[in-house]
Amino acid sequence: MATGAVSADAAVVEVLNGRNYLDWSVLVKTYLLAQDLWDVVEEDEEEADDKFKAWRKKNATALHTIQISCGRDTFSLIRDTTSAKRAWDTLAEKFKQKPFLPSKSPVQILNLIKQPPGCDKSLYKPLFDAVSRGDWNEAKEFLTLHPDAIRARHSYSNKTALCMATDLEHEHIVEELVQLMSEEDLEITDNNGRTVLALAASRGNIKMVECMVRKSKKILSIAINQNLTPIVLAASNER
Incomplete structure (x- = not known):
């Protein structure tokens, strides 16, 4: 049991005190x-x-x-x-910090529930940096240590790693992340109320759309703003 400061070769730099x-x-x-x-x-x-x-x-x-x-x-x-x-x-x-649910819309509350408990967004910066660069090996290594990070959101854009990869059309990362996620994870929406499937459809990227639909056909029917489904959105964009 440590009483205060710890040695340089210890497991931690500060003992557990209830606040850290x-x-x-x-x-x-x-x-x-x-x-x-x-x-x-x-x-x-x-x-x-x-x-x-x-x-x-x-x-x-x-x-x-x-x-x-x-x-x-x-x-x-x-x-x-x-x-x-x-x-x-x-x-x-x-x-362990319990998630706080303020007064928000049902979709926003659902997204908050799906955040990793006690999520410290700065902790997941290496993951988002790796996804932004298209470096799946580094992203995978981080997710191995922090599996809950797959549902974490970027500090500024509020996007998940999958949403970011989809937006940047890093197809190989999208496919890998989808494999690691549950069907419910694919229902997480961005600030505009769009699922990753809707985002992929708006990009006209069939490969990303197909890998998401293989994981969950339910997301095909999730409407976004103006009651558009991903299919209608893709058609309206002539994709």
């Missing part, structure tokens, strides 16, 4: 991934494989990392916990 959970969780998760310990945080002992002795050692190492990354008050919450997964879940339940 987002940054803390990113740093500790990255450290545990690098040490090949994240699996014991995702899976409890009942779900581990038959090599219990190896699992027990990894669990102890991961748990110790979490413990020494906590301040006195936060450590008291997990003092009696013997599982790295339960320790992580306890801290997440206590400190």
Whole structure:
């Protein structure tokens, strides 16, 4: 258990104090991934494989990392916990920021619900930069560490990564992102009330349209402004 400042080779630069959970969780998760310990945080002992002795050692190492990354008050919450997964879940339940839903339209509220909990838009800047450059390898690497980022929105444009890739017509990135997303994710709209399918249709990009429709045919019927569906929009643009 840390009491204040931590050493330069520690997992975090500041112990968990109840106000810095987002940054803390990113740093500790990255450290545990690098040490090949994240699996014991995702899976409890009942779900581990038959090599219990190896699992027990990894669990102890991961748990110790979490413990020494906590301040006195936060450590008291997990003092009696013997599982790295339960320790992580306890801290997440206590400190992870809950999404705030202001008074907005149903579509805007739906989009807010689909934002990653406790979303810090600046955290996802590397993803948007990679998508903007058309660099799928870098974008994929970021999404591997932060899978919830696939629903995050850009700080200024308010676009998701898929919306940005569609707008820029980075077809290879669009196809990869669609594969990673759920059907509901494809229903997220931009500031103009358009789904990514409507945006792809307005661009006249058949390849992007086809990959989205293969994922979800429901989005074909989602109307945008002026009650236009993507099909009508494409036709009106003579695409």
